[in-house]
Amino acid sequence: MDGPRHPQFKDLKNLLLIQDDPYIVRMLHTKRWVLCAAPLLLLATAASVPWEAPPAPTPRAPFKYAGTKSCATADCHGLAAAKGSPALNEYQVWKQQDSHARAFSDLYKKESKVIADALKIKNASQDKKCTSCHTLIVDKADVVPGETWVPQNGVTCEVCHGPAEKWLQPHTKQKEPKWEHAESVKNGMVDLRDPVVWASDCVRCHLVIDHEMIEAGHPRLNFEIVDYNSRTPPHWATEKHPSKQPGFDRKMWAVGQVVSLRESLKNIEARKAAGAAEKHVKEAEALAAAYRNVLKPFADPSGDLEALAKSIAAPGDDAGKKLAAVEAVDFESARQLALAYRALTSADTKALAEMVAAKNQASFDLGKFKAALDAVRASIQ
Ligand code: HEC
Ligand code: HEC
Ligand code: HEC
Numbered sequence: 209m210d211g212p213r214h215p216q217f218k219d220l221k222n223l224l225l226i227q228d229d230p231y232i233v234r235m236l237h238t239k240r241w242v243l244c245a246a247p248l249l250l251l252a253t254a255a256s257v258p259w260e261a262p263p264a265p266t267p268r269a270p271f272k273y274a275g276t277k278s279c280a281t282a283d284c285h286g287l288a289a290a291k292g293s294p295a296l297n298e299y300q301v302w303k304q305q306d307s308h309a310r311a312f313s314d315l316y317k318k319e320s321k322v323i324a325d326a327l328k329i330k331n332a333s334q335d336k337k338c339t340s341c342h343t344l345i346v347d348k349a350d351v352v353p354g355e356t357w358v359p360q361n362g363v364t365c366e367v368c369h370g371p372a373e374k375w376l377q378p379h380t381k382q383k384e385p386k387w388e389h390a391e392s393v394k395n396g397m398v399d400l401r402d403p404v405v406w407a408s409d410c411v412r413c414h415l416v417i418d419h420e421m422i423e424a425g426h427p428r429l430n431f432e433i434v435d436y437n438s439r440t441p442p443h444w445a446t447e448k449h450p451s452k453q454p455g456f457d458r459k460m461w462a463v464g465q466v467v468s469l470r471e472s473l474k475n476i477e478a479r480k481a482a483g484a485a486e487k488h489v490k491e492a493e494a495l496a497a498a499y500r501n502v503l504k505p506f507a508d509p510s511g512d513l514e515a516l517a518k519s520i521a522a523p524g525d526d527a528g529k530k531l532a533a534v535e536a537v538d539f540e541s542a543r544q545l546a547l548a549y550r551a552l553t554s555a556d557t558k559a560l561a562e563m564v565a566a567k568n569q570a571s572f573d574l575g576k577f578k579a580a581l582d583a584v585r586a587s588i589q
Contacts, residue, residue, distance in 0.1 A: 271396030272373035273346050275355040276364045279372070285365075293446035298365075305441035308363035311342045319425065326424035337421070341413040343367070368409055370398040401450060403460050403521040404514075407433050407467040415468055416475045419488035432546055433464030459521065461543060462506070466517040469499035469509055502546045548580035 276299075280286040285298040295301075303309050314320060315333040324332040332338045339345050339359065344367045346357040352373050366372055374395035378387040393399045400406045414431040422428060434457045445451055451460075475492040484492075503509040507516060 271371035272350050272352045273355075273357050273366050274352045274372040274376050275357050276361050276366075278355065278376055279365045290446070293448040295443070295446050298443040301441050301443040302365070306443070308367075308440075309361070311362035312339075312360050313362070315339070315342050323421065323424045323426050327420060337418070363413075368398065369400065371396045403463045404467065404517045407460070407464045407517075408471075410436060411467055411471045415471045416478065418482070419479050419484040419492075420482075422488075430547070431464075431468060432461075432543060433468075434461045434543065435547075462503075462520045463517050465499055465503050465546065466507075466509065466513055466520065469496060469503065470513040470517070472496040472499055498546065544576040544580040548583075 278284070280299040280303075285294075285296055286300060287295075287297040288300060290297045312333070315338050320332040320338070324330070324335070324338070327337065329335045329337060336345070343359045343362050344364075345359055348357075350371070351357045375392035375397050378395075379392045379397070389397075389399075389401065398405060398409060400409060410433060411431060414436065415429055417426065417429050437451075437457075437460065442451075450456060472492065472495045476489065476496060479489050479492050500509050507520070509516065
């Protein structure tokens with residue numbers, strides 16, 4: 209591991225002692241932050257209201273859900289094999305290979321019973337504390353009349369792409385009359401082509417979790433977007449897709465770090481508001497510090513995180529400069545380093561390393577990860 213190439217190692221010791229970290233303290237006290245955290249604060253003031261997953265990034269309220277059936281037909285996204293761009297076999301890829309299709313059935317596993325028992329939840333598959341991420345519960349009034357919404361389908365198309373009522377029909381007729389992607393977005397489709405929205409959509413289920421859930425045995429959430437994208441059976445990766453452009457992963461990685469920092473700051477606030485034990489608050493703080501440290505060499509993560517994420521994602525000069533700096537810190541090593549930092553927040557780093565390695569055959573280098581972890585450890589001793 210090329211430690212000295214990572215300037216953030218130098219002051220790591222201080223950075224990890226973050227009780228008084230001026231950046232985090234400031235973030236938690238600025239007006240802007242209070243605004244961002246408003247929904248969480250509302251939750252907090254409602255005393256013992258159970259913790260809920262953060263809301264979806266785009267307001268979805270005025271639109272109704274059409275259900276998976278409407279995407280799955282052979283003349284829509286249900287082709288048996290890929291053809292063109294988009295490939296139109298997305299449903300088959302999702303159904304057969306994507307673990308999101310099994311997210312609901314996780315709640316019937318014996319592990320879920322153990323977690324549920326510890327939390328005194330009667331039925332994991334019916335409790336909001338679990339269904340909030342393992343599926344989406346939609347009121348009948350929010351389903352297109354005549355269609356059905358089946359929570360058992362897990363994390364389906366519309367959970368990520370948004371309710372399809374208003375764009376379902378027109379987006380299938382892209383030629384006549386011309387219906388652009390932007391039209392769909394105006395009509396309730398989540399603009400996942402925007403890297404900031406993409407990353408934000410994933411982290412709402414993959415990063416912030418109730419500390420009690422972890423105590424009860426829920427897997428720790430360890431999210432890094434390039435890693436998770438690479439492990440999602442790529443129903444989007446047709447030749448023409450933006451993700452095939454050179455440098456896309458690099459950009460996505462940097463955006464993902466900023467968005468994860470933003471989300472992990474909410475985690476601190478949520479845990480404090482819920483009266484979590486000191487160690488859980490510290491763990492959340494360490495995770496935020498990890499994202500922040502990884503960002504430091506190429507961008508100053510103080511100030512407006514939303515603007516920073518957007519500036520990295522946008523095709524302007526500023527993004528170019530920032531991305532060149534990502535290159536300078538060595539993208540692949542930086543990714544391993546990011547995981548190493550996060551391992552520090554895990555009670556059992558060995559188990560974490562093994563878990564990440566096992567689940568990440570394609571993009572994870574266990575040797576590099578171990579070296580990064582050793583370097584991080586050495587520098588704080
Ligand atoms: C904040 C969102 C969130 C909530 C709330 C949540 N989960 Fe999860 N759960 C996840 C994610 C994300 C994963 C996958 C983690 C990974 O592999 O990175 C997961 C994984 C799991 C797994 C392991 C699945 C496997 O075999 O790989 C089980 C079991 C589980 N959750 C049960 C539950 C139960 C029971 C509840 C309610 C008490 C719950 N979850 C609430 C997001 C959540
Ligand atoms: C876990 C979230 C998630 C789920 C579930 C999901 N998608 Fe996607 N999908 C994405 C992301 C992220 C992209 C890449 C960004 C983009 O192209 O919009 C994408 C891209 C696509 C594209 C390519 C769009 C383009 O811009 O070229 C199609 C088509 C698509 N998805 C259809 C589906 C269908 C059909 C389902 C259900 C069978 C589904 N998706 C389920 C996240 C998801
Ligand atoms: C609505 C909540 C939700 C959203 C949004 C979501 N996920 Fe997931 N994801 C889950 C749950 C729950 C699981 C656990 C399913 C399982 O592995 O059994 C999971 C599992 C995964 C896994 C498999 C993890 C493993 O350890 O094997 C990957 C990879 C993944 N998600 C990537 C993504 C990406 C990339 C995005 C954004 C485009 C995303 N997810 C958006 C809830 C979500």
